[in-house]
Amino acid sequence: MKKILATISVLCFITGCKYSPSGSNYIERSQEVIPIVANLSVSPVLEIEDTLKVFGYIDFHYDIDVGNKQVYSFEFWLDDDSHENNWGSQSWNLTGSHSLYTNNYEDGEHTIHIKLITSSGRENIADKLDTEFLETRFAIPLWFDNGPASPVSVTKVNKEAGRIQVNWEMYRRPDLEEYRVYKMQTIDGFYNSEQYVGTSESRELTSIIDPQYIGGKVNYRVDVKIGHSYKYSNGEPFTYSGSYPQFISADTVGSNQLQIKWTSCKYPANFGKYEIYNSTINQEWTIDNVNDTTVSFQFSDNGTPHTLILSTHPEGNNNFRNVRQDTLYIN
Amino acid sequence: MSFKYLLLSLITVIASQQVYAQNFEAEIAVGYSSYATKDLIRFQDEIISGNRLSFKTTDRFPAQPYLQITVAKIMGDGNRVGFFWGYLSTGGRLTVSDYSGEVSSDQILINHELGVNLNLYIEDLKSEKIAPFFQMKISALLSRLELFDQAHLSNGESYKEELTLIAQNASITPSIGLDTNIISTPLRVTVGYLIQVTEFPFHLRENRDAKLRISGDNTVGPGLTGLRVSVSGVLSF
Numbered sequence: 001m002k003k004i005l006a007t008i009s010v011l012c013f014i015t016g017c018k019y020s021p022s023g024s025n026y027i028e029r030s031q032e033v034i035p036i037v038a039n040l041s042v043s044p045v046l047e048i049e050d051t052l053k054v055f056g057y058i059d060f061h062y063d064i065d066v067g068n069k070q071v072y073s074f075e076f077w078l079d080d081d082s083h084e085n086n087w088g089s090q091s092w093n094l095t096g097s098h099s100l101y102t103n104n105y106e107d108g109e110h111t112i113h114i115k116l117i118t119s120s121g122r123e124n125i126a127d128k129l130d131t132e133f134l135e136t137r138f139a140i141p142l143w144f145d146n147g148p149a150s151p152v153s154v155t156k157v158n159k160e161a162g163r164i165q166v167n168w169e170m171y172r173r174p175d176l177e178e179y180r181v182y183k184m185q186t187i188d189g190f191y192n193s194e195q196y197v198g199t200s201e202s203r204e205l206t207s208i209i210d211p212q213y214i215g216g217k218v219n220y221r222v223d224v225k226i227g228h229s230y231k232y233s234n235g236e237p238f239t240y241s242g243s244y245p246q247f248i249s250a251d252t253v254g255s256n257q258l259q260i261k262w263t264s265c266k267y268p269a270n271f272g273k274y275e276i277y278n279s280t281i282n283q284e285w286t287i288d289n290v291n292d293t294t295v296s297f298q299f300s301d302n303g304t305p306h307t308l309i310l311s312t313h314p315e316g317n318n319n320f321r322n323v324r325q326d327t328l329y330i331n
Numbered sequence: 332m333s334f335k336y337l338l339l340s341l342i343t344v345i346a347s348q349q350v351y352a353q354n355f356e357a358e359i360a361v362g363y364s365s366y367a368t369k370d371l372i373r374f375q376d377e378i379i380s381g382n383r384l385s386f387k388t389t390d391r392f393p394a395q396p397y398l399q400i401t402v403a404k405i406m407g408d409g410n411r412v413g414f415f416w417g418y419l420s421t422g423g424r425l426t427v428s429d430y431s432g433e434v435s436s437d438q439i440l441i442n443h444e445l446g447v448n449l450n451l452y453i454e455d456l457k458s459e460k461i462a463p464f465f466q467m468k469i470s471a472l473l474s475r476l477e478l479f480d481q482a483h484l485s486n487g488e489s490y491k492e493e494l495t496l497i498a499q500n501a502s503i504t505p506s507i508g509l510d511t512n513i514i515s516t517p518l519r520v521t522v523g524y525l526i527q528v529t530e531f532p533f534h535l536r537e538n539r540d541a542k543l544r545i546s547g548d549n550t551v552g553p554g555l556t557g558l559r560v561s562v563s564g565v566l567s568f
Contacts, residue, residue, distance in 0.1 A: 017396060021424030021437050023389020029429045126431035126484050128383045 029124050036116065038138045039063040045142075046174040053143045053174045056228060057101050060112055060140075064094040069121035069134065077113040078105070087112075102144045114138040145173050149226040152179070154238035157220060160209070162269030164240065166197070167207040168222040175227040176203050183210065184237070185321060186217045192321045194221075212314045212322040214267050215244025242266060244324035245274065245293070245312045258299035260328065262310050265290050272315035280306040299330075306330040355567065356411065358401040358519065362561025364419055365394040370532075370551040371438060371476075375423050377545040384434055390424035392440065399561065401448060410451050415468070417444035432484035439477040442555060446470025450508070461511050466521060468504040473497070474553040476533050476543070496533035496543050498553050502526060506559070519563045527556045 041061045046053040060076070076087035076098055088098060100112070116136045119127050126132035154168045166181055181197040197220070198208045210220075219237035226233075245262050253259040265271045274287040276295050285295045299306070308328040371392055379386045396419075403413025419442050426435035448468040456463045478494040506523025532550030535541040543551040 017398070017418070017420050018441060019395060019420040019422035019439055021390040021422050021426075021435075021439075023387075023424045023426055024428060025387035025389055025426045026428045027385060029431075031430060122431075124429050124431035125384060125427060125434055125482070126486065129432075129434070129482060129484070129490075131484060131486075131488060132431065 029122065031122065031124075033120055033122060033134065034067050036067070036069065036118065036134075036136045037065045038114065040114070040138055040140055042112070042140060042142065044174070048172045051143050052140065053145045053172075054102055055144070055146045055174045056103060057099055058142075059097045059099055061097045062095065062114060062138075064114070064116070064138075066094065066116070066118055067121055068123065069118035070130075071116065071118050072133065073115070073117040075115045077115055079111055079113075081113075081115070102142075103146050105144055107144050107147055110142050110144050112140045112142060146228070147173075148229050148231060149173070149224045149233035151233045151235040152222050152224055153235055154220050154222055157238060157240040159242070159267070162267055162271075163209050163211065164213050164242070164267065165207050165209050166220045166222075166238075168235070170206050171203060171224050173226070177201070177225040177227045179206070180223045180225065180232065181208050181210075182221050182223065183213075184219045184221075187321070187325075195319075195321055211270055212319075213242075214265050214270050214312050214314050214322070214324055215242045216324050217241040244326075245310055246326040247308070247310055247328040250328060250330050252299070253296060256299050257296050258306075258330070259294055259296045260308060261294050262326065264293045265312055270314045272313040275309075275311040275313065277309045277311070278306055279309070280304060303331075354405055356403050356405060356413075357566040358399075358403065358413075358415075358563045359566070360399040360401065360519070360521065360561040360563030362397050362399070362521070362559055362563075363394055364397045364525070364559045365557040366392055366421060366440075366554060367556045368392040368421070368440070368554040370545075370549075370554050371423060371440065373549070374543070374545055374551045375425055375438070378425055378436060385427050386425040386434075386436070387427060388423065389426055390422055390437075392421045392423050392438075394557075395419060395421040397559070397561070399444070399563070401563075403448070403450070405567075408452075409462075410449070410464075412447070412449050414447045415444070415470075417446075417470070418442070419444075430485065432482060432486075432488075434482040435480070437477075437479040437481075439479065440553060441475045441477070442553065443473040444470045444502070445473065446502075452510075460513050461509055463507065463509050466504075466506040466508050466523065468502075468506070468523070470502050470504070472500040472502050472527065472553065472555055474500065474533070474555070476553070495536065497536050498531055498533045500527050500529040500531050500553065500555070502528055502555065504559060510565075517565055519565055521559070521561045521563065523559045525555060525557055525559055527554065 042052060042054060043059050075089040078087050118134045120132040120134045152169045152171050154166060156167050158165055179200040182194045183197050184194045185192050197210050200208060219239050221237045222235040223232040243266055245265050247262045249261045251259050268290045271290040276285045283297060310326045312324045314322050375388055397417060399415055399417040401413050401415035403411035405411055422437060422439040424435055424437050446469050448466055450464045450466050452462050452464045476496045480492045482490045502525050504523045504525045506521050508519055508521035510519050530552050532552045533543040545551060
């Protein structure tokens with residue numbers, strides 16, 4: 001019996017004494033994930049009312065700080081994750097730029113994504129065993145705009161310090177090269193050929209002074225030129241009408257003196273001179289004071305009619321299309 | 332630490348005592364042993380230094396109980412010559428855990444010892460109740476190292492990896508001991524020091540050239556040199 005007990009004890013010892021480690025080492029760790037910081041930008045870009053508008057080739061610039069995280073993949077996507085729109089991938093550089101030719105895509109709303117697969121950076125066991133992943137996406141919504149230029153409208157023409165100022169709406173699409181302002185004036189009731197007024201190459205500069213306008217009916221138009229098209233987009237004409245100097249009276253003064261009066265030029269800042277020509281006696285008066293609106297001459301009352309022409313010239317410009325005329329017939 | 336098995340063994344051994352017979356005796360010894368295991372401790376340090384996980388050594392090959400069974404021939408002058416089998420096991424653990432999971436790397440060392448022993452009694456000190464003796468053991472150390480790495484993650488994933496290596500070495504164990512019958516129960520107490528005289532490293536069972544190495548091309552052996560203290564019961568027949 002004792003031998004049996006001894007045998008049992010030996011078997012128990014052998015089976016039970018294989019060393020079994022029991023130590024533990026629990027470490028309290030924060031479960032917080034420190035977010036990845038990305039500085040993203042696109043150029044060239046036009047930001048209008050919180051919308052980023054782009055055209056042609058763009059460069060997508062990125063500067064990403066992943067902190068203590070290990071990067072497993074770094075991909076660029078356009079719109080969604082479909083294979084067709086995979087823009088490329090790289091896993092070796094988190095600072096740089098990537099080019100995209102927007103003409104390859106339809107105009108409209110698109111989104112550029114960065115898809116980043118990293119370790120969690122929580123430095124827990126799962127993270128260090130590369131089994132805990134963090135997918136981070138950064139997106140920039142863009143508006144692709146590669147279409148032709150669209151017109152802008154003149155919003156108002158206002159009198160400003162003795163001149164008129166033409167104002168138009170801002171062009172809200174990318175790649176603006178210039179605004180060009182034209183006008184067409186009526187002379188004797190007929191529209192004359194268009195005249196160039198001026199150019200603005202600044203998107204925000206949406207007004208211009210017409211230094212030649214001294215009155216009359218005029219249509220202003222703003223054309224838009226964009227960089228990736230040679231065509232101008234013509235805006236709708238905007239009509240403005242202001243008075244111009246006209247004869248108002250012809251009075252006899254003293255003996256055989258006839259005094260002619262006309263209204264003054266209402267745009268004195270543009271004013272150059274008045275020219276009054278009496279074709280009957282072939283006499284001309286030139287007056288460069290805008291407020292000097294009378295002229296007198298010897299009038300022989302022998303029944304000969306006099307024809308007077310009042311020509312008002314803008315300053316420094318002798319283009320006949322800018323000259324306003326009024327005619328007075330005296331019998 | 333299987334203390335309950337040790338206790339059970341001791342009780343059973345004591346209960347199984349009989350009076351001495353004349354020609355042969357069987358001895359069942361239960362003892363405590365310490366080990367140098369320098370290589371294995373360096374092996375643990377190497378794992379820690381080369382690992383991103385914040386491992387901590389929670390088990391570093393502690394002193395453990397061992398078992399020895401001896402069958403000896405009782406010579407005419409009372410000295411004994413016999414052969415024996417011994418068993419011991421110890422181990423190490425590197426582990427870390429947090430809310431996301433647990434990883435551990437266990438190193439289980441199992442050693443079987445086969446050899447011969449010679450007990451020479453000191454006649455001048457021998458009395459009716461006590462019999463001191465010198466003992467010399469020469470043995471082969473058949474060691475097995477089980478490397479068991481496992482990870483359990485809180486997301487349900489788990490990984491396991493096992494590798495077993497073996498090593499064979501030789502040792503001598505000079506000891507002194509005392510047979511006593513003071514408490515009307517024949518017991519033998521032995522204190523010795525095992526000296527591992529060879530330094531053959533662990534290798535794969537199927538390829539002796541595939542040795543366990545750490546940096547500096549240093550190989551890793553069992554390192555079983557250490558103190559052995561045992562109490563045994565003797566069964567004569």
